[in-house]
Amino acid sequence: MSTVPRTPQSVAERRAAAPHASMFLRMLLRAAVVRRGRAASALLAMVVAAAVATAMMNLYVDVQAKLRKEFRSYGANVVVVGKDGAFLPPDAISKVESVLGGRGMAVPFAYVVARTPAGQSVVVAGTDFERVQRLDRWWSVSAWPSATGEALVGMRALPVVSPERKPFDLSFQGHTVHLTPTGTLQTGAAEDSRVYLPMSDFAAWTGVQPSTIEVAANGSSEELNAVVNRLAQTFPNADVRPVRQIVEGEARVLGKTRATLYAAATLIILTAALCVLATLTGWVFDRRRDFAIMKALGASERLISGFFAAEAAALGAVGALLGFVIGIGIAAWIGRVNFNAVVVPRLSVLPIVLAGSIAVALLSAIVPMSLLRRVQPAIILKGE
Amino acid sequence: MFARLLYESFRRQKRRKLLAGIAITLGVAIATAMIAVATDIGDKINRELRSYGANLLVSPQEDTLDVEIGGVNLKPPSDGNFLNEADLPKIKGTFWRNNILGFSPMLPVNVSLGSSGQQTTLVGTYFAKKLNFGKDQFTTGVRNTHPWWRIQGSWPADDSEDVLLGEHLARKLNEQAGDTVEIAGQAHHVAGVLSTGGAEDEQVVAPLHVAQQILGKPDAVRRVYVSALTKPEDALARRDPKSMSGEVWDRWYCSPYAQSIAYQLQEAIPHSHAEQIRQVAQNEGTVLSRIQGLMLLITLAALFASALAVSAAMATAIFERRREVGLMKALGAGNVAVAALFFAESTLLALLGGLVGFFAGSWLAHRIGRSIFDSQITIQPVLFPVIMAIAVIVTFAGSAAAIRRAVQFDPVFALRGDA
Numbered sequence: 001m002s003t004v005p006r007t008p009q010s011v012a013e014r015r016a017a018a019p020h021a022s023m024f025l026r027m028l029l030r031a032a033v034v035r036r037g038r039a040a041s042a043l044l045a046m047v048v049a050a051a052v053a054t055a056m057m058n059l060y061v062d063v064q065a066k067l068r069k070e071f072r073s074y075g076a077n078v079v080v081v082g083k084d085g086a087f088l089p090p091d092a093i094s095k096v097e098s099v100l101g102g103r104g105m106a107v108p109f110a111y112v113v114a115r116t117p118a119g120q121s122v123v124v125a126g127t128d129f130e131r132v133q134r135l136d137r138w139w140s141v142s143a144w145p146s147a148t149g150e151a152l153v154g155m156r157a158l159p160v161v162s163p164e165r166k167p168f169d170l171s172f173q174g175h176t177v178h179l180t181p182t183g184t185l186q187t188g189a190a191e192d193s194r195v196y197l198p199m200s201d202f203a204a205w206t207g208v209q210p211s212t213i214e215v216a217a218n219g220s221s222e223e224l225n226a227v228v229n230r231l232a233q234t235f236p237n238a239d240v241r242p243v244r245q246i247v248e249g250e251a252r253v254l255g256k257t258r259a260t261l262y263a264a265a266t267l268i269i270l271t272a273a274l275c276v277l278a279t280l281t282g283w284v285f286d287r288r289r290d291f292a293i294m295k296a297l298g299a300s301e302r303l304i305s306g307f308f309a310a311e312a313a314a315l316g317a318v319g320a321l322l323g324f325v326i327g328i329g330i331a332a333w334i335g336r337v338n339f340n341a342v343v344v345p346r347l348s349v350l351p352i353v354l355a356g357s358i359a360v361a362l363l364s365a366i367v368p369m370s371l372l373r374r375v376q377p378a379i380i381l382k383g384e
Numbered sequence: 385m386f387a388r389l390l391y392e393s394f395r396r397q398k399r400r401k402l403l404a405g406i407a408i409t410l411g412v413a414i415a416t417a418m419i420a421v422a423t424d425i426g427d428k429i430n431r432e433l434r435s436y437g438a439n440l441l442v443s444p445q446e447d448t449l450d451v452e453i454g455g456v457n458l459k460p461p462s463d464g465n466f467l468n469e470a471d472l473p474k475i476k477g478t479f480w481r482n483n484i485l486g487f488s489p490m491l492p493v494n495v496s497l498g499s500s501g502q503q504t505t506l507v508g509t510y511f512a513k514k515l516n517f518g519k520d521q522f523t524t525g526v527r528n529t530h531p532w533w534r535i536q537g538s539w540p541a542d543d544s545e546d547v548l549l550g551e552h553l554a555r556k557l558n559e560q561a562g563d564t565v566e567i568a569g570q571a572h573h574v575a576g577v578l579s580t581g582g583a584e585d586e587q588v589v590a591p592l593h594v595a596q597q598i599l600g601k602p603d604a605v606r607r608v609y610v611s612a613l614t615k616p617e618d619a620l621a622r623r624d625p626k627s628m629s630g631e632v633w634d635r636w637y638c639s640p641y642a643q644s645i646a647y648q649l650q651e652a653i654p655h656s657h658a659e660q661i662r663q664v665a666q667n668e669g670t671v672l673s674r675i676q677g678l679m680l681l682i683t684l685a686a687l688f689a690s691a692l693a694v695s696a697a698m699a700t701a702i703f704e705r706r707r708e709v710g711l712m713k714a715l716g717a718g719n720v721a722v723a724a725l726f727f728a729e730s731t732l733l734a735l736l737g738g739l740v741g742f743f744a745g746s747w748l749a750h751r752i753g754r755s756i757f758d759s760q761i762t763i764q765p766v767l768f769p770v771i772m773a774i775a776v777i778v779t780f781a782g783s784a785a786a787i788r789r790a791v792q793f794d795p796v797f798a799l800r801g802d803a
Contacts, residue, residue: 188661189661
């Protein structure tokens with residue numbers, strides 16, 4: 001460019017030789033740069049709308065998974081019980097875990113009725129304390145047993161087996177075991193009347209194997225049904241049933257929350273789109289003089305329409321991209337503040353936001369254009 | 385003159401005013417609807433969480449130990465103490481009676497079935513029993529405390545001799561709804577087959593008086609499941625009520641914590657011990673606070689977005705009127721006069737848009753409540769001035785920058801049309 005002297009003639013020649021598209025692009029760019037105040041306010045509206053839409057869609061998808069995780073604190077949603085009290089196979093727990101594939105947890109329970117030296121019956125359960133701690137987080141336990149010979153005693157069983165919290169004896173089918181009450185357990189349910197032992201102690205004392213496995217499976221109700229079916233195939237000699245109280249309660253609360261979230265998302269996105277439409281329509285309408293001048297200079301209707309449409313589409317695209325980034329930020333912030341977990345950015349939202357933004361922008365260009373097309377350029381240029 | 389300018393501005397620029405007005409109306413409507421839903425969602429979700437069933441359990445104070453595995457009672461049936469059925473309506477006389485959504489008494493007895501003599505448990509309960517306390521009449525029973533119970537057939541009436549058979553038991557006995565089954569030597573009509581996904585699937589469920597008759601103890605109740613709306617547990621709730629001083633104790637007693645409602649149930653029913661069912665009661669708080677927090681944050685985001693949208697619309701509306709400003713200033717109007725005109729216009733728009741938006745938003749909230757929760761979402765009257773104030777402030781703030789720029793613009797350039 002520097003080799004050619006910049007005389008008006010050479011400039012005109014170069015411009016004439018340049019492809020037609022460059023003029024189009026120049027107009028687009030200059031419109032954005034010269035009138036940046038107006039373009040910026042239109043872009044701001046676009047960015048806000050796209051950001052809100054991105055955040056809402058991202059949350060809508062992700063929050064359900066997050067809430068499902070919260071609902072798992074209600075404990076087991078599937079129970080595997082040996083038919084008629086039969087023992088489950090010794091490798092049952094590992095089989096259950098392979099069915100779950102890391103998406104959930106399982107706890108074995110074995111029960112017998114033992115007698116205190118005074119002849120009182122009490123239910124004694126053997127379990128895996130480490131797993132119970134993770135599954136049944138509502139158990140209020142003063143201290144978890146860690147060594148052999150230590151037991152966890154339910155609040156209501158305590159006065160019966162060990163009123164002074166001293167070591168006590170229990171007998172089952174002639175075998176007696178000596179236990180130390182390490183901690184007390186309070187749940188407000190049947191667990192309060194039982195004595196819990198580590199599974200190894202329990203098996204050594206009674207010879208009884210687990211007959212119940214409580215399973216907490218993560219995921220949607222379809223995934224849960226699949227887990228139930230696979231467990232039923234794995235254990236033909238056991239009853240596998242979903243805990244309806246938990247499953248239905250969860251489905252209900254989650255359904256309502258999802259519906260509320262959906263309503264909120266729809267409303268917010270709709271409002272944002274309408275506001276963008278109003279702002280952009282004003283912006284295009286405000287440029288009727290540009291339109292009139294182009295038309296007066298002999299530009300075809302198609303070229304002018306193309307120009308305004310391209311401008312709107314570019315605005316929509318840029319706004320959508322910026323808004324997407326900000327929206328992901330908002331969703332991540334909400335995820336961190338409310339769920340202490342990361343909301344995964346979903347790229348699948350991007351095309352929707354992009355297409356929606358461009359569509360809204362185009363729509364807001366087309367409406368004033370069709371109005372302006374009917375007006376004589378001279379009237380507009382006169383300033384009416 | 386000022387009023388005339390204002391009036392003419394609205395009369396002549398209907399389109400621009402309409403656009404700005406629509407933006408404000410939409411923004412306010414969305415803000416109103418979101419705030420109304422967010423403030424009420426706690427109560428709504430709390431009620432939905434009651435579908436997890438009872439969160440409080442009342443049992444006799446001097447209770448003997450339950451010997452029960454997988455819902456099968458291994459204890460002699462007449463063992464232990466009982467509550468008195470006549471005391472139950474007093475539950476509706478406690479301080480938090482309006483928070484108690486329902487209760488179901490349970491009386492399990494061991495029975496033998498038919499000619500085969502198979503042993504099983506029969507549980508006596510209320511299905512949907514009409515009770516009176518003072519002048520209040522209310523209906524309570526498993527149909528509202530155990531909403532996950534499903535039956536094939538029909539629910540037995542509480543004063544009938546009809547029974548429900550658990551799903552597994554019915555299959556074992558090869559019985560269906562409408563058949564007759566012999567329980568403890570007496571023939572009973574099977575009203576329906578019950579499916580619960582729990583221990584009841586192996587049991588017989590009957591009206592309470594049937595179980596009392598078999599046991600031979602009229603008025604006896606083994607335990608009562610109470611479903612109550614509670615407030616999530618906090619530091620005060622966890623304190624031991626015995627260690628509290630007068631004022632703190634009053635505050636504890638008058639808060640709907642699971643613990644304080646349990647305490648009041650104990651006061652209402654003689655010789656009873658009430659306790660929260662931790663699996664249900666403890667988790668409600670977490671789920672509730674998560675959903676409430678989520679709605680609150682979304683409301684904040686929505687408020688922020690609508691504030692920005694209103695600002696953008698106002699900025700556009702004012703920016704379009706540079707020539708007017710130029711003309712006014714050329715005619716000798718001071719900056720203050722011009723700014724005052726614009727601010728007056730903004731305020732008027734904000735008030736109009738705010739008014740329409742508030743009612744539109746209330747209607748939206750109402751519709752959301754109807755369609756999702758089947759109940760009203762209450763709009764607090766205090767919301768109205770708050771929303772109007774927010775609308776005016778946001779419109780003001782949105783216009784301020786644009787007005788400042790418009791006022792500072794050189795009238796010569798403005799009139800020449802060089803923006």
